[in-house]
Amino acid sequence: MIIVMKPGAPKEAVNNVVKTIEDNGLTPHLSEGSQLTIIGVIGDKSRLNNRNLELAPYVDKIVPVTESYKLANRKFHAQPARIKVGKAEIGPDTLALMAGPCAVESEEQIMLIAQAVKKAGANFLRGGAYKPRTSPYAFQGLEEEGLKYMQEAGKATGLYTVCEVTSLEAINAAVKYVDLIQIGARNMQNFYLLKEAGKCGLPVILKRGLSATLEEWLNAAEYIMSMGNENVILCERGIRTFETATRNTLDISAVPALKSRTQLPVIIDPSHACGVRAYVPALAKAAVAVGADGLIMEVHNNPECALSDGPQSLTFEQFDTLARELKAYAALSGRTL
Amino acid sequence: MIIVMKPGAPKEAVNNVVKTIEDNGLTPHLSEGSQLTIIGVIGDKSRLNNRNLELAPYVDKIVPVTESYKLANRKFHAQPARIKVGKAEIGPDTLALMAGPCAVESEEQIMLIAQAVKKAGANFLRGGAYKPRTSPYAFQGLEEEGLKYMQEAGKATGLYTVCEVTSLEAINAAVKYVDLIQIGARNMQNFYLLKEAGKCGLPVILKRGLSATLEEWLNAAEYIMSMGNENVILCERGIRTFETATRNTLDISAVPALKSRTQLPVIIDPSHACGVRAYVPALAKAAVAVGADGLIMEVHNNPECALSDGPQSLTFEQFDTLARELKAYAALSGRTL
Amino acid sequence: MIIVMKPGAPKEAVNNVVKTIEDNGLTPHLSEGSQLTIIGVIGDKSRLNNRNLELAPYVDKIVPVTESYKLANRKFHAQPARIKVGKAEIGPDTLALMAGPCAVESEEQIMLIAQAVKKAGANFLRGGAYKPRTSPYAFQGLEEEGLKYMQEAGKATGLYTVCEVTSLEAINAAVKYVDLIQIGARNMQNFYLLKEAGKCGLPVILKRGLSATLEEWLNAAEYIMSMGNENVILCERGIRTFETATRNTLDISAVPALKSRTQLPVIIDPSHACGVRAYVPALAKAAVAVGADGLIMEVHNNPECALSDGPQSLTFEQFDTLARELKAYAALSGRTL
Amino acid sequence: MIIVMKPGAPKEAVNNVVKTIEDNGLTPHLSEGSQLTIIGVIGDKSRLNNRNLELAPYVDKIVPVTESYKLANRKFHAQPARIKVGKAEIGPDTLALMAGPCAVESEEQIMLIAQAVKKAGANFLRGGAYKPRTSPYAFQGLEEEGLKYMQEAGKATGLYTVCEVTSLEAINAAVKYVDLIQIGARNMQNFYLLKEAGKCGLPVILKRGLSATLEEWLNAAEYIMSMGNENVILCERGIRTFETATRNTLDISAVPALKSRTQLPVIIDPSHACGVRAYVPALAKAAVAVGADGLIMEVHNNPECALSDGPQSLTFEQFDTLARELKAYAALSGRTL
Secondary structure (H helix, E strand, O other): OEEEEOOOOOHHHHHHHHHHHHHOOOOEEEEEOOOOEEEEEOOOHHHHOOOOHHHOOOEEEEEOOOOOOOOOOHHHOOOOOOEEEOOEEEOOOEOEEEEEOOEOOOHHHHHHHHHHHHHHOOOEEEOEOOOOOOOOOOOOOOOHHHHHHHHHHHHHHOOEEEEEEOOHHHHHHHHHHOOEEEEOHHHOOOHHHHHHHHHOOOOEEEEOOOOOOHHHHHHHHHHHHOOOOOOEEEEEOOEOOOOOOOOOEOEOOHHHHHHOOOOOOEEEOHHHHHOOHHHHHHHHHHHHHHOOOEEEEEEOOOHHHOOOOHHHOEOHHHHHHHHHHHHHHHHHOOOEO | OEEEEOOOOOHHHHHHHHHHHHHOOOOEEEEEOOOOEEEEEOOOHHHHOOOOHHHOOOEEEEEOOOOOOOOOOHHHOOOOOOEEEOOEEEOOOEOEEEEEOOEOOOHHHHHHHHHHHHHHOOOEEEOEOOOOOOOOOOOOOOOHHHHHHHHHHHHHHOOEEEEEEOOHHHHHHHHHHOOEEEEOHHHOOOHHHHHHHHHOOOOEEEEOOOOOOHHHHHHHHHHHHOOOOOOEEEEEOOEOOOOOOOOOEOEOOHHHHHHOOOOOOEEEOHHHHHOOHHHHHHHHHHHHHHOOOEEEEEEOOOHHHOOOOHHHOEOHHHHHHHHHHHHHHHHHOOOEO | OEEEEOOOOOHHHHHHHHHHHHHOOOOEEEEEOOOOEEEEEOOOHHHHOOOOHHHOOOEEEEEOOOOOOOOOOHHHOOOOOOEEEOOEEEOOOEOEEEEEOOEOOOHHHHHHHHHHHHHHOOOEEEOEOOOOOOOOOOOOOOOHHHHHHHHHHHHHHOOEEEEEEOOHHHHHHHHHHOOEEEEOHHHOOOHHHHHHHHHOOOOEEEEOOOOOOHHHHHHHHHHHHOOOOOOEEEEEOOEOOOOOOOOOEOEOOHHHHHHOOOOOOEEEOHHHHHOOHHHHHHHHHHHHHHOOOEEEEEEOOOHHHOOOOHHHOEOHHHHHHHHHHHHHHHHHOOOEO | OEEEEOOOOOHHHHHHHHHHHHHOOOOEEEEEOOOOEEEEEOOOHHHHOOOOHHHOOOEEEEEOOOOOOOOOOHHHOOOOOOEEEOOEEEOOOEOEEEEEOOEOOOHHHHHHHHHHHHHHOOOEEEOEOOOOOOOOOOOOOOOHHHHHHHHHHHHHHOOEEEEEEOOHHHHHHHHHHOOEEEEOHHHOOOHHHHHHHHHOOOOEEEEOOOOOOHHHHHHHHHHHHOOOOOOEEEEEOOEOOOOOOOOOEOEOOHHHHHHOOOOOOEEEOHHHHHOOHHHHHHHHHHHHHHOOOEEEEEEOOOHHHOOOOHHHOEOHHHHHHHHHHHHHHHHHOOOEO
16 A cells, blocks of 8 residues: 655654554555655555545545455466366366356246257356346246256256356255356345355356446455355456447456456356347457357347347357357367367 | 338338237337338337347347336326425425435444534434445444444434345344435345335335446336335436546436436435545535435544545534535525425 | 565566666665565656556556646646636636537527627627537538627627637637637547647637546646646536436536646536536536536527537527526625626 | 427427428328327438427437448448558458557667568558657657658568558648558547548548447548548547556457448557557457457567557567467458468
């Protein structure tokens, strides 16, 4: 932490800050220049948590120099994490391919889709049973029944299953039926839910909030990890910007930027990022080229009649073609699909 | 809903869309121009919920013309709502003045602050017992104990009390101790929590999500109202933009824009909006001038040592001065404070 | 400037940075902590302009501590500037009221509007002769002819005139006819134009770019001032955000935030900020309450037929009512109108 | 254009709008529903340019259905453009590889870099002679002298040369020395400059403004094209968002979104998009995978001492490695490099 004093701060004001630092068991380092003075405090800044030095007289600003997340911080975990789900691994050597409908609509529908995406080469089945919808009047999901159908489809095809959870009840149900849980964008800073996810024992896909900085996102991962669950997979799914040509703006630079900050795997959801089926294949290829550890995409047996997110869902044929093309991109990045 | 066809769409493609509309019990209206055809569908668009016409051949785009929120829609509720809390009313004739610390820290602290803000002219006491903090290592609140202290402080001063809730447990505790609950920005689209808030019987202050559009915010209010609770107060608290000179960007235009869309009261939180104590008084005055129905502000007995958000908290003296100035602004807007 | 080294940076890497600093005639201040080392460099950082220390081995990041703008920096100009235009002054004691059409359409139109806004209480006449329009097929302005009409209307009414300039030719014409020039949002970082504006001798209203930070905006003002023209007035006119309910998002917090950073006057353009006529009066009052030094608003004799920006223009009657109300708000802020 | 009336609009209000449409020589199409009426107007909406129907009584909103750009609109130009520069072509079959320093610093420097990037496989040389810098005190470029050095380096290596222009003077100089001109992000809506660029005879690389929508960007291209110059290449270089981990946010989805809207080629500048050298290679690969027609990147002989943008410049060795890797990605997309 660095404290920048205002130009012309009197000696007393500087001494006051120095004393506060020392009183809290830390060592200040003064740099006095011709225009202004800066005071470095290196070490455990949490000791100053309840001292708001911004408000001390003649303090211009406080500049943090260390991150508040530790368990998710690459500085202390040099090797990329490898998250195991059954025989699959999400990490630096593989490309996880997760596909399925936005919402589980029926036993038949999810089984049909599971078979199609398995055949095309996916190794994970996605499907929503608890749907966070903007309007209360839109379809809200089949809940526990949907989870059961997911489990059946997973068993029948050998796909690992992933489902979004939106409450403690949903977590308690999900652990009985699926292999991974997902925290959605709208709940990325639902700290209550994050802590519960940290206790549930399953790997967690943590989607980025619509306007979350990388720093906030990694702190959200830290919430899960601080409860003892280190199996967190980050999922970039588009951020909110001024541009309306796409549903959200895929922040593809987040992949290299995250990889320099954290050891956790990073996957991309091109379907929610753009919201337009026709752009999904191009973005999926870009995701592999940029170094993502996996993809999660919406595929539907009949997108024109999907109960949720049809416009961004691929048909079986489109997914099949895309999965084939992705193999070549995965090979270029030294990953197996 | 309006369906815009691509230029040169063949007759069959148009007929296909027309048929889908008719098959769902709605009436299409065709406008055929020299360059393109548009098809109007007026009425209950929810009948087309599972038909994704964006994907039909030669469809260029779908333009919605009606809002999905009904209970929160001014079109159907011409008179501004007046929400009663004890003898107080939040609505068009009054300026609600809510003040208190970011976090309840102790019995003495909240009592001291309650007395000070009451004396200055506030009629509501705010204070956090369940704190959503970016980092899991920051102070997380006193929880139920904090709620009890709030209740005591409210009783002793005659202030109505408001507390943020972050889980069902928190709601269940809050209903025992406080007069209003608040859903924070990070939980604005925690639909599970919204539904529970809609069942709890207390008025709800619904803060705007960091990147929520007015449309999404009103749909979140609709979630609460659709469970039978019409006492929702919207609170603008700054949105996330590129500008970093302030913690968030106060979207002051949201006040007139909301008032043209909804009957619900709108209050402003200038403290979280800017994050800088020195800017709060100017923004509070602007909030009254723009037509807000109330203010919620952070006031602390010792901001330099506050456990949360000290840098944006007013001292007793600052709040006292501000409250006096606000009376003149309230009078200009025809409101009593 | 502060250089933060990565944890575990070897002694040599630190020495390398220290040497670079010393070789450029500056003095480094080391703070060595248990986890990391930071190096303070206070003084003329421009000496390091061509040394990109971010790239030196084991450097984590560079944190600037001083602003690059000097002439526009309040740290060196404690008193608020008072910009004189004829007998008028734009500064801390007055509320400048600038009104007129988006575009000058004809001699009669601008004369009619000038008389109306003068009567209502405006002291400046705005009107565009060089219109920057999104589409090349939209009305582009009357150019020099429009400036002449502005001059006539100014003379007839005693209003001071302000006109946007978009090129050197426009500046050369404007200096012959009007009292102030304006640099529009889209040209805020047209550094060529800024330098020319700095040489022209007239006061300059510098609008904020659609996505300009305060720092960038003040640096743009510095371009004008560095050419010898200190009469710069900053105009907040809304920034671009994700919200589409208003044309732009009025960043009202920019007023107190600027006043803590610069001595220059700040005015607000509520018309462009929201783009909706019905919201303009509320925002204008908020602008006065927040401490703005003036307002610039669009007023038209027949908004339904305006060639540009009709939907955000006030009628004569609306402006008259608003100007009367603003007097009370100006009085509360200690300003004369 | 579609006009949506408010619920309960009386017959007269509807008739009033209908009459305005008919008076301007257009045909209205009414769709009267149980709740509201919509009025379609298909055809040349410019006839209504000076009629602001938003302001007519009982009009709720106006929804445009056609784009204002025509020459840059794929609807009227089905085939992707192929822009020829000497023997090179920028278009669907090739990957244009543009590289060079941010700023031309000396005759030797640009020659050295030209030789290195040519050897690695680039076919275009970039270099800035007129530098738009945030601060007036930063290095502003060698101007015409820099252009001469560019020309020499281009002749010596066979590379085609591209240089940013910031004024008419710069354009007049550039046409004497270089093969393409570039309009930078800050001047994307400097309509005066766009028109001059449209008259200069050279192909134009048009960078996207920091907060420009695709619609605004294509309208800016339309300005250039409407002056008779159809050789416009769009360059995505990152947009401004809330995220500060990267200098800007690369909007990679803009590539497929633009390709569905325009026939013009689209290239990507990963250097400015992220501002961090270490992320450039990953983003460059993603750009090829997503379907970009080319790349423009910063390469410097000694990034640690570059006068501008050193932190985002690749070394010769890094560029050489990257160019080799990009060949494999270009091959997967069916492009030659």
